[in-house]
Amino acid sequence: MKSITLTRFLIEQEREADALPTELRMLIETVARACKAIGNAVSKGALGEVLGSLGSENVQGEVQKKLDVIANELLLEANEWGGHLAAMASEEMETLHRIPHRYPKGEYLLLFDPIDGSSNIDVGLTVGTIFSVLVAPAECSGRDVTEEDFLQPGSRQVAAGYALYGPQALLVLTIGAGVYEFTLDREIGSWRMTDGPMTMPQGAREFAINMSNRRQWSPAVTRYIDERVAGSEGPLGKDYNMRWTASMVADIHRILKRGGIFLYPADAREPGKARLRLMYEANPMAFLVTQAGGAATDGTTAILDIAPSGLHQRVGVVIGDKAEVAAASAMAEVG
Ligand code: F6P
Ligand code: MN
Numbered sequence: 172m173k174s175i176t177l178t179r180f181l182i183e184q185e186r187e188a189d190a191l192p193t194e195l196r197m198l199i200e201t202v203a204r205a206c207k208a209i210g211n212a213v214s215k216g217a218l219g220e221v222l223g224s225l226g227s228e229n230v231q232g233e234v235q236k237k238l239d240v241i242a243n244e245l246l247l248e249a250n251e252w253g254g255h256l257a258a259m260a261s262e263e264m265e266t267l268h269r270i271p272h273r274y275p276k277g278e279y280l281l282l283f284d285p286i287d288g289s290s291n292i293d294v295g296l297t298v299g300t301i302f303s304v305l306v307a308p309a310e311c312s313g314r315d316v317t318e319e320d321f322l323q324p325g326s327r328q329v330a331a332g333y334a335l336y337g338p339q340a341l342l343v344l345t346i347g348a349g350v351y352e353f354t355l356d357r358e359i360g361s362w363r364m365t366d367g368p369m370t371m372p373q374g375a376r377e378f379a380i381n382m383s384n385r386r387q388w389s390p391a392v393t394r395y396i397d398e399r400v401a402g403s404e405g406p407l408g409k410d411y412n413m414r415w416t417a418s419m420v421a422d423i424h425r426i427l428k429r430g431g432i433f434l435y436p437a438d439a440r441e442p443g444k445a446r447l448r449l450m451y452e453a454n455p456m457a458f459l460v461t462q463a464g465g466a467a468t469d470g471t472t473a474i475l476d477i478a479p480s481g482l483h484q485r486v487g488v489v490i491g492d493k494a495e496v497a498a499a500s501a502m503a504e505v506g
Contacts, residue, residue, distance in 0.1 A: 177203055177342065177353045177362035190348045194277050198255040198304065199330055202281070203342055203362055205249035206300050206334035207355060209242045209285070213298065213336040222293050230265040230483055231448075238292050239263055242285035242300060255279055257307035258316040260482050262451055267318055267482070278312075279329075280305040280321055282451040287333070288418025297337035299420030303455040304330040318482050325454030325475035332455065333420050341365075343424065345462045350427070366428075371463040373492055375430025376411040379422045387438035391470070391502040396434075419447065423456050423490065427463055432495040436470055437487035445469075449479055449486040456490060466496040470503045 175183075181199060184191040212221050220237075227235045243263040250256055254275035259268045262284045270276050283302040291298050305327055311320050332344035340355035342362050349368030356363045378399055385393065402410035414431075416422050422433050437445035447453050457467035457474035467474040467490040477486065489499045 172363075172365070174363045174365060177344075177364070180351065180353075180364055184346060184348070191346055194255045195279065195304065195330060195346070197253060198250070198277075198279055198281065199332075199344065199346070201249050201253050201255070202246070202283075202302055202332075203334075203353075205246045206342060207340070207360070207362075208245045208249070209300055210334065210336045210340040210355065212241050212245070213238060213286075213292075216295060229263050231262065233289075235263065236286065236289045236292050238298075239286050239289055246283055246285055246300070250281060253277075256281055257311065258320070259283070260318075260321055260450070261285060262448060262483070267316065267321065269316060278307050280307050280316070282321065282455075284448070284451045287420040287452065288416070291416070291418050297335060297416065297418050297421040299333050299335040299418060299424075301333045301420055301452055301455050302331065303328050303451055303458070321450065321482055322479045324478055325449075325457055328454060328458050328475075331458040333424070333459075335420055335424050337421065341424070343369075343427065343459065345459050347458075347462070350459055350463045369427055369463045371427050371460065371465045371491070372430035373464070373494065375492060376409060377414060377426075377429070377431035378411055378495070379414050379416075379426070379431065379433040381415055381417070381435070382413070384438055384440075387440050388436060389438070389470075389503070392434065392436045392438075392499070395499045395502050419452060419456065419488075423460065426465070426491045427460065430492055432491035432499070433488065434490075434499065435488045437485075441485075445485045445487045447486060447488050449474070449477060449484045450482055453486050453488050453490075456488075460490050464493070465491050466493045467491075468496055468500050471500055 181196045225235045252274045255277035259281045288298040330346045335341040342353040351367030353362035354365040399411040435446050469487040
């Protein structure tokens with residue numbers, strides 16, 4: 172297949188479409204390079220002695236896998252010295268990571284989930300890296316960046332994407348002008364475009380949710396799912412299929428490619444809280460899916476409009492097919 176490289180795509184975006192500042196282009200290239208290194212580590216598996224846990228916990232109280240920490244380090248090291256960033260934040264770090272004083276500072280803020288779907292690492296299933304890019308507020312030039320500088324709604328993202336380490340290594344990216352997919356060509360070591368601008372198919376009858384949480388759901392979520400499980404014998408009169416990989420990045424990729432809806436709603440386990448994180452999971456995925464013609468809410472409010480209150484804030488996620496997201500949100504509003 173003849174296709175352009177990520178490098179060429181980004182340069183063309185910068186040159187022709189005027190959609191991409193040079194510094195942001197270089198930042199995306201750096202993140203993409205780090206994702207190659209992470210994919211390489213993931214693919215070694217047991218042979219590279221990268222599987223298993225460390226015994227430590229991250230700020231979320233989750234046991235850190237070796238690969239969570241390796242991937243976090245790879246992203247920090249790759250992005251520290253290029254001069255594009257003001258600071259970084261990650262699922263694996265309690266607070267922000269400032270650019271050391273010995274390096275020049277840029278205007279961007281990078282957030283990432285180094286390995287999403289960590290529970291799949293040790294069984295050899297698909298995991299990925301999710302990232303989001305914001306612009307540091309103008310007033311933070313000349314002073315140290317703070318956590319508050321990161322707390323901007325997802326609508327302010329200037330780029331977002333994910334890498335998927337599955338049968339192929341894939342990179343899916345938006346800079347606010349469509350969604351593009353690149354596949355890693357291992358023979359030449361380059362990301363090459365294999366899809367885009369991507370439009371997610373609408374009308375697919377497929378949902379993704381962890382059904383084992385059913386007894387914890389709100390009445391609205393229970394009704395939404397029950398109607399679909401009832402299929403052709405229920406009020407919708409049509410059958411639905413279900414998929415759950417327990418890697419959000421893999422589930423969302425499937426939805427971008429063939430449609431459907433993903434739900435990880437806030438539930439009764441932690442009142443007012445939820446499983447997924449707003450800043451580096453929900454926001455980048457919401458940006459990508461809406462760019463591809465889908466929708467994303469927390470059950471009622473558009474994810475991209477939520478004003479964050481913390482770096483590791485959790486949020487309910489209902490994302491994918493526009494009509495399905497609207498149907499789920501309408502039930503929530505009725506209560
Ligand atoms: O990052 C959180 C995450 O691993 C997501 O990738 C995934 O969708 C979810 O958690 C899986 O949750 P559960 O263990 O409840 O299936
Ligand atoms: Mn994750």
